Amino acid sequence: MNHFNDTAPIATHPRARGVGLRMLGGSSERSWPPASAGRRTRADLLPLRFPRTILRGDGRISVFRSDRNGLGARHLGIGMSVSGAFIGVFLLARLIIDWDPARVPVLSILAWVILLATAVAVNIVACKLGCRLPLWLFLVSLGVCVIVVTLDLAGSWGVSGAGDFPTAAPAVGAFLLSIVTLRETGDITMAAVALGLVISAATLFKTRTDLLTLGPDILSIALAVAPPLVGASIVQAFRRMVQRELDLVLVQSTVSQPRFAVGMLASEQLARLDLDAETLLDDVAQGRTALPLAPSAAATAASLATQLRLHLIEGRTETWLHHAITESEFLGPVAALSDPAGLAGLLSPPQRDGLLLTIWLLMGDTARSGASISLRLGPIAPTYGALLHRKVRFSIELTTTGVSRRRVDPETWQAIRAVGPHVDSNRAGSLWVDIECSVDNPADA
Known part of the structure; x- marks a missing residue:
């Protein structure tokens, strides 16, 4: 038998499946499914383009953002929640100390009950969802916070107008602080600014007989706005730091490359093409694909050969420093x-x-x-x-x-x-x- 005959079986070994299979796993990593008699189509055999965004740019950021409580952010979230709880306890103690036995602040008490129930429910649901706060849940909690602010301001200023100070309304800022790691910092910032504007407007139009009563109102505004804003800035700085460190770790992998080589993304794509080519050859060797090849299979083999040849000749003038800069989200711009x-x-x-x-x-x-x-x-x-x-x-x-x-x-x-x-x-x-x-x-x- 002629060893170079196209119809001769190709000797393979179960372990000799190549770099692609060892790097990318088993059959689940192939660009097309295994051959089945009479069921393979051209679409099944077309190579799947490697998703370049997995390793660079928005892809890496989206991976980090999808797990906001990973890489140490969980401990940061616990600290923010504890800080918000201390602020809430302080405001609740202030309500109890200023309690007038002759007049029960029903609206303020109702506002506190609604706020505490909302905080507990949101944290429980967020934990069940994998420490994430969906947009719909965030909007619902903001709507409930609007009700809390309205009830507390009406109970402390609108009804009596006798110098009572709001407590549940500033506590909304503590609630925002407790969820600052679960949402974008821009969402928390806008919510805190809106809360401060509402309380400031109520303070401005409040009827007062003594100007000294303005001091506690200013303290209430500060307690409502300052904690979530400071927490949002801390979380934003932390996320920026983690993203840059991840980018640095990724870029440092180019230091060990030879003088002229392809980048990280091209290396991964080359491994995928290697796996696809070996899968096709294994199907021919095992008899799952008959010879001569069908037109669709032949077109796929030609496409793989062309892409492999392009990888052999491209990027031979690009050094490790070129790849380190171009494939870095931080250094590239x-x-x-x-x-x-x-x-x-x-x-x-x-x-x-x-x-x-x-x-x-x-x-x-x-x-x-x-x-x-x-x-x-x-x-x-x-x-x-x-x-x-x-x-x-x-x-x-x-x-x-x-x-x-x-x-x-x-x-x-x-x-x-x-x-x-x-x-x-x-x-x-x-x-x-x-x-x-x-x-x-x-x-x-």
Whole structure:
């Protein structure tokens, strides 16, 4: 039998299923289902495009936002809830202390009962839903809070007008504080501002005989607005920090790549194509797909071969630094790279770590929205002397915009020194750094 005959069976081993199967799992990861006699169609065999948003951009953020109480946010939510409970206890104790036996504040008591019942119900439902607060539940709770504020203001000011102070209405701010980790910070901020405006308007139009009674009203407004606003700012800063750390961990995986290589997304797509090709070959070897191939199967095989050839020839001029910048959600919009010779790929692992950390720290240490950084590598400088004939020297020009030298963290300078000797200057209020790199000559490897 001719070993190169197309109709000859292909010898396979159960364990030799390739990189794709070992990386991506079993048959559930295939782009098409296993063959079944007379039931395979062209649509079943078309390769499934790899979802690029899984590893970058909005995809990674949406994964984090879908689990708001992961990565330490659960402890932050518990702290916010305890803080809100303390504020609520203080306001409830104030109602009890100011209780006038001659007149029972029925509306305020009713407002407190409704608020406490709502807080307990919302937290129970949120726990059953996996520590999430759906939009419909959030809107319902806001509607109940409107009723609570109306009843409390009517009971304390509208009916008697004798100088009673609201307690349940400011406690709505404590309720918002307890759910600040379950919703977007913008939702909590708008709700807190609306609450403050309503109580402020009621305070402004309140009839008072003594101006000194304005002090407790101001305290009520502060208790209603300040805690949820401060909590929202803390949660927003925490989420931003976690997102940046996740992005940094993802970007640091490019440091170990060879000089010229495809990026993380292309590597995952290549593994998927490898799995699809091996699945098709296994179907032919096991006799599930007859030879010669049907037109639909042949078209699928041709598509796989074309995509695999494209992966073999593309991206061979893109270094690890290019992928680190372009595939980073944080560095992509603010960093620009000019490296036509691919010199970044010659850097040693410590130099790569230092350069990436330098870029990250320079962009992370400033809060200005207009901050940016530009890197230019090369050209290669001549080397002289017997000790330098195995080295390649080139410069890295690092130019920033909106980054002042006095605001640079000392750890940044340590990272720059790991790349090579440098000279820094301050031009037009921004930092400029020229780094001289010396790396091993790849021709001597």
